[in-house]
Amino acid sequence: MTDQPVTTFAPLPEGDAPRYDFRSAEPHWQRAWAMAGCFHVSDLPDDGRPKYYVLEMFPYPSGKIHMGHVRNYTLGDVVARYKRARGFSVLHPMGWDAFGLPAENAARERKVHPAQWTWDNIAAMRAELKRMGLSLDWEREFATCDPLYYGQQQRLFLDMLRAGLAERKESWVNWDPVDGTVLANEQVIDGRGWRSGALVEKKKLSQWFLRITDYAPELLAALDGLDRWPERVRLMQANWIGRSEGARLRFDLTEPVAGIGDVEVYTTRPDTLFGMSFLAIAPEHPLASHIAGQNPAAAAFIAECRRLGTSEAAIEATEKQGFDTGLRVRHPFEPERSFPVWIANFVLMEYGTGAIFGCPAHDQRDLEFARKYGLPVVPVVLPPGAADPRQGAVEKAYDGPGTMIGSGFMDGLATEVAKAAAIARIAQLGMGSGVTNWRLRDWGVSRQRYWGCPIPVIHCAQCGVVPVPDEQLPVRLPEDVSFDRPGNPLDHHPTWKHVACPACGQPARRETDTFDTFVDSSWYFARFCSPKSSAPVDRDAADRWMPVDQYIGGIEHAILHLLYSRFFIRAMRQTGHVGIDEPFQGLFTQGMVTHESYRGADGRWLYPGEVDIQADGVARHRETGEAVTIGRVEAMSKSRRNTVDPGAIIDRFGADTARWFILSDNPPERDMQWTEAGVAGAFRFTQRVYRLAESVALMAASANVPDTFSSVALELRRAAHRAVVSVTAALESFAFNVAVARIYALATAIADSERPTTDDAAGLAWARREAMEIMARLMAPMMPHLAEAVYKKLVPDAADMVAQRPWPEADLALAAADVVTIAVQVMGKLRGTIAMPTGAAANAVLAAAEAEPNVARLLEGKRVVKRIHVPDRVVNFVVAG
């Protein structure tokens, strides 16, 4: 499977100490699980067990796994193995998010075909993942770049097209003029294309969109039902969807231009209409474009705005700028008054209607704009308890609630009442109406890239957009493509795009854009239910397995992937492919894996493997001996070289050690720090557990439960059954670090029981075996290989494996203590403890507490006015004076 590592690391004792050889044990048990089919489930099982679908976000096949993957897949595997032991039929699949830009970059830079590069990477990463001992059903594996997958995606798209959920429309996009492609917002850095370095332009292009906005209300409302999602993620999605209540209203131009008679505005503050002093439109607004056609100065202003864009950095640096068009609009309530129309760089075409009315007194942006261009500032909202604001200059726009002034029919009304009154008047005048506005925009899925799923349509001069007929699916990517030229290789291909129109038979052109790779990842979890199906999903299999009960991944997907998937599953519901609303019932977002960073004397970053840290904390270069500066603990990244290769860790310490350490360090939702000392500690524990198992196995124990146990044996049994209770609770609540701590405690309890007792050899031997076997099963979700080795040591002729055994049952009566320690307080301060039988009566406990010497001393001569008794926990005496 893998080469035996060559390493000089030898942390184990010589001599006769037993030694757990993970290098042979881990591959052995991995083979045994595979041969027994422990982790395979069928699409439509008939086993009577409840289903449980646990899924980790599938990886992009970059070629190597990193520690983030190790953490992600270890967390998922703990859940999968635990749920399986609890009697669930567990679906736990793995696949590859295989389309994307890096493959094309590799093709350009290394002259290797994207498909070759991708499949090689998949093979390498599959081998690495298999070494981790994950309980995956590998029979379900697929890659999104396989036509068997993306062909089904094309079917889904065509169904959506027929259902009106997909459409082609013009929109403003980020355009890289050098690479000749659209870029996602994330690929624009400081206004420049991330590859070409060219200034990105705003360009109006015809692109494919999925109508996610149709589902905006439902996507928002359903967040409330996702009670097993982190609050943080739900809030982020709610903000992204961005519902706001307001009004749309029309402002008539005093003199219409070229058929444009009015400008529509969206506002959340119709109550402040009487404070208006200007109207502003976005540089991309149709009216602005029209004006630019006649006015070179306006055209120049718009071009400048377009060049600067609206990136965060640009906004910080750019002050508000405007261009007075000379046009004027009438006030909707007072048609005799009119206001200037400006083109303003701070108005966004994408939000609302791309036009606003400016009310400087009650909006900070409008105020800054008005100050710059000498426009009036007219307060119309009086803050509660404030004097008339017209007395002085307005320092800062007041955007809070208050009482209306100078606002005609609204005078004296409270802000919220005034909003309703303004909307009613607008509607009555036929100028507009109250509306709900959404920040969410339709999802542009067209990409001018080769390595993606072809969009299955044909453009015909006669028939327009024609879907590729079913029998011609999948539309396969051509293999003979050239990356010599910038731009989209599909568009450059000599023959691929030239096809006959399926409708009229005339020469037509195949769509050469491919889908955004987020489309691929928006339904893969549904495909896992029936990965071989000739339909996108087998409806029965989807009904059986969906939704995903527990999804696990990084917080970086809080919006994009998770929101797209929530939309996609609804679109699939609408087109009859699934019967559910939400794809992911439970979501867990893990923290990042971090590490110290190191820099050499010349400032270059060094890998942890190049650095030796001495006992005094001084760091030196392993080979040159030069001084090394220890930097901050940061997320592992290639650029800082503070990465640790999981493969090397598994070579040196084994998969169980890596899994155990990554779980033990801290709660999984927080960032964890990878440390050499931590790994070494985890490794020592694996050895300790195995030695313990050997010592337990050496004591012959009878098959039958002994009649009596000594107190030492009974205490061990109690510790074991308590561990079952506490580890179970910890795993249920994702407190894996606590589960680890409880197992450490059980190991110590077993070790402590080793002292020989003459009176109860049989009982102790039996109790130690029981405890050790319980421990093997409790640690199996985290250290599955070691658990098997321990079990085999205890029961050499066992017919089954831990992976096939149920979760241990706690004997609750045994786990319950018969004696408890009760804290005794005087005036709320701890003054002593007493041991009492569990559930002892209040009067008995209070009497014993009062008799406790130190307590008795403190109560001497005092009058006790109150006695608090919390059963089995605490007693508190309140004394007078």
Place this chain on the structure above:
RNA sequence: GCGGGCGUGGUGGAAUUGGCAGACACGCCAGAUUUAGGUUCUGGUGGCGCAAGCCGUGGGGGUUCAAGUCCCUCCGCCCGCACCA
């Protein structure tokens, strides 16, 4: 600016949800075993104090018999969104 989260020993963290703060681990100290050891084992380890004891969960205030936990207030750090009208 808006929204959210977090502050507990030298370190990561635990605390049955208002009931013995510091479980468990790392590190450190002491001792034992070993031909050395990133080996194994034993004991110790919040601070001050010889001690009884006092102090202690970012600071201050409050509620309560009892507060890491609840309330108010301030400080610090982290994350997300952001000319969203």
